[in-house]
Amino acid sequence: xxxxxxxxxxxxADYNRTRASELSTRPVLxxxxxxxxxxxxxxxxxxxxxxxxxxxxxxMGLDPADGLEEExxxxxxxxxGRIHNTSIEFIADEGKPMAIAGVVFVPNSAADVGPDLTGxxxxxxxxxxxxMIFGVDSLTQVFYFN
Amino acid sequence: xxAAIRRKTTDIQPVEFDRPFSLAFYYRRRWRDISxxxxxxxxxxxxxxxxxxxxxALLEGLCLYWTTQxxxxxxxxxxxxxxxxxxxxxxxxxxxxxxxETSISRARAKWRRDAMARLExxxxxxxxxxxxxxxxxxxWEGRSAxxxxxxxxxAFKAGAFKAARYxxxxxxxxxxxxxxxxxxARVLNPSQPTITEPTATLGPQANRDWLKAHAHEYKGxxxxxxxxxxxxxSQSLDSLVEExxxxxxxxFPSRDVMVTTGS
Numbered sequence: 359x360x361x362x363x364x365x366x367x368x369x370x371a372d373y374n375r376t377r378a379s380e381l382s383t384r385p386v387l388x389x390x391x392x393x394x395x396x397x398x399x400x401x402x403x404x405x406x407x408x409x410x411x412x413x414x415x416x417x418m419g420l421d422p423a424d425g426l427e428e429e430x431x432x433x434x435x436x437x438x439g440r441i442h443n444t445s446i447e448f449i450a451d452e453g454k455p456m457a458i459a460g461v462v463f464v465p466n467s468a469a470d471v472g473p474d475l476t477g478x479x480x481x482x483x484x485x486x487x488x489x490m491i492f493g494v495d496s497l498t499q500v501f502y503f504n
Numbered sequence: 505x506x507a508a509i510r511r512k513t514t515d516i517q518p519v520e521f522d523r524p525f526s527l528a529f530y531y532r533r534r535w536r537d538i539s540x541x542x543x544x545x546x547x548x549x550x551x552x553x554x555x556x557x558x559x560x561a562l563l564e565g566l567c568l569y570w571t572t573q574x575x576x577x578x579x580x581x582x583x584x585x586x587x588x589x590x591x592x593x594x595x596x597x598x599x600x601x602x603x604x605e606t607s608i609s610r611a612r613a614k615w616r617r618d619a620m621a622r623l624e625x626x627x628x629x630x631x632x633x634x635x636x637x638x639x640x641x642x643x644w645e646g647r648s649a650x651x652x653x654x655x656x657x658x659a660f661k662a663g664a665f666k667a668a669r670y671x672x673x674x675x676x677x678x679x680x681x682x683x684x685x686x687x688x689a690r691v692l693n694p695s696q697p698t699i700t701e702p703t704a705t706l707g708p709q710a711n712r713d714w715l716k717a718h719a720h721e722y723k724g725x726x727x728x729x730x731x732x733x734x735x736x737x738s739q740s741l742d743s744l745v746e747e748x749x750x751x752x753x754x755x756f757p758s759r760d761v762m763v764t765t766g767s
Contacts, residue, residue, distance in 0.1 A: 431663035477765025
């Protein structure tokens with residue numbers, strides 16, 4: 359007996375097409391975070407979306423007074439930073455783009471999160487990926503969302 | 505000294521621990537994790553922090569454990585076959601097993617009261633599942649605003665963001681006038697509805713094509729591109745934003761100008 363599942367998505371976007379090699383296994387998506395067009399890793403292992411501090415300070419227009427100053431565990435390490443509300447938009451190559459009211463964590467120091475928090479944000483679960491239905495076709499490197 | 509410890513019953517059995525860590529090893533070998541209730545037998549290598557926390561908690565006074573086997577005198581055939589709820593009381597350096605119902609119910613009440621302490625242990629250990637398990641047994645009614653704030657902060661330390669939101673929402677139920685809890689509830693639960701309307705973003709495909717061809721030329725630099733055209737590149741994001749703003753009249757944040765890094 360076979361199971362047939364039908365899922366409807368409102369948009370799809372290519373990923374990993376933004377860099378020279380298509381052999382990379384890290385999905386990189388074009389997104390708009392806090393109104394700023396950027397790139398971000400899709401990372402279901404991240405508890406929350408994490409943005410580089412310089413990117414957040416210079417481009418996202420976040421008011422420190424609106425955020426929560428906290429110490430949070432990111433990738434198993436306690437990191438000091440701020441938690442903010444902001445919009446996260448998924449750009450569609452086909453279909454409709456989608457914007458959600460999300461939550462981001464901005465570390466005081468990018469190095470506290472890891473050497474790869476340079477320029478790219480990490481799209482994590484809380485109030486971002488857990489607000490949507492998404493699918494990843496790793497063969498064709500396409501991200502579907504709804 | 506706790507009242508429960510003063511109570512003497514005939515079925516109190518002294519259990520001596522002559523070395524500081526022997527208690528912890530005893531704990532590790534036979535008991536359940538004080539913070540989670542999970543069987544310790546699963547832990548092959550003792551975690552020094554966990555052992556120290558257990559020892560500290562034991563020395564605070566009367567504690568409650570669910571043993572997966574009877575202690576000390578139980579015949580081997582009984583071991584691992586039954587879960588026994590027992591309490592332990594301390595008088596000085598001596599630990600007593602307490603089996604009477606009053607002591608056990610007092611210990612049970614203490615166990616519940618100490619839920620915040622167990623949250624703290626789980627948060628500092630970065631043990632999200634232990635944190636969530638302990639969170640489930642907490643009764644929030646009657647707790648102070650500072651308790652809610654403390655628990656939310658601990659949830660972040662455990663990496664439990666969803667739990668932080670849950671605590672904030674419970675805080676709004678029982679301490680709705682607290683400005684601090686209101687702020688947590690607002691930030692952790694964005695009120696705007698999910699927007700699904702199309703938004704215009706200039707040249708995503710052209711930007712991708714450009715990055716595919718040229719990103720490696722700007723390794724380690726911030727770059728700004730619009731509709732497949734490079735607007736600027738710099739080691740510093742500040743100078744890139746200044747340059748692009750002045751040259752092209754771009755106001756940031758901008759959905760049309762992608763800012764990223766080369767690789």
